[in-house]
Amino acid sequence: MKLLLLGGTADARKIASVLTAAGIEVIYSIAGLVRKPEMHCAVLSGGFSKRGGLAAYMQTCNIDAILDATHPYAIKMSSQALRVCNELAVKYWRFNRQPWQPREGDQWLSVANWQQLITSCSAYHQPFLTTGQLQQAQLDSIASNSEQVLYRTAAAAQASLAANVKWLKAIGPFDLHSELALLDQYNIDVLICKNAGGIATYAKLVAARHLQIPVIMLARPAPIMQNTADQFSCIETITQAVIDRNESMKSCQ
Known part of the structure; x- marks a missing residue:
């Protein structure tokens, strides 16, 4: 499986590390506005506009799936990724970490x-x-x-x-x-x-x-997906879902 991981968060870097160690080919994409992280996988910086758009990039690079681990408020990027995946019949997963909850003493x-x-x-x-x-x-x-x-x-x-x-x-x-x-x-x-x-x-x-x-x-924006089966808030769970799909794809080859 060749996975495009939309990152820019600490969670995304952890996910990339786990999946790369599991033998999955990961391309880690970031906007490149802050810094370029040191990763054990390919890093794509600067977005997709200069590469002909997300759909063109995915087709050119034979992307099998997208894992979207962008910031919970990055709705524009997430919506675009989901739309393109639907158009190309490519698997899309969304990782959204749990929101903070108030505790005693919070105002x-x-x-x-x-x-x-x-x-x-x-x-x-x-x-x-x-x-x-x-x-x-x-x-x-x-x-x-x-x-x-x-x-x-x-x-x-x-x-x-x-x-x-x-x-x-x-x-x-x-x-x-x-x-x-x-x-x-x-x-x-x-x-x-x-x-x-x-x-x-x-x-x-x-x-x-x-x-x-x-x-x-x-408050957080409303979720962009109706299919909750492909939305995760636990790193262990989403990485296992990707690993399982990768094994399934290999067994079908």
């Missing part, structure tokens, strides 16, 4: 969309934004209602920064001590984030709990 407000988020954060003055890259209008709306905004992303900010926006470039994982110090240093009164799940960036939520800082959390 979380879950919002469904950006308009609700902007409205909710207007009551605060010094937000910590950890929502990834923002559109200009989104960042400006938050900055216009704030005394100071701390804005952290893994790659250079694509939007222009207002005078009251302090930008930090940082890549997780983050530890609790550093997150506590950051919230204290900038007098943060609200944390704004997405419900990404995982452990790499969870420390900020623990820090907010310790300091009794409220959290405004953008």
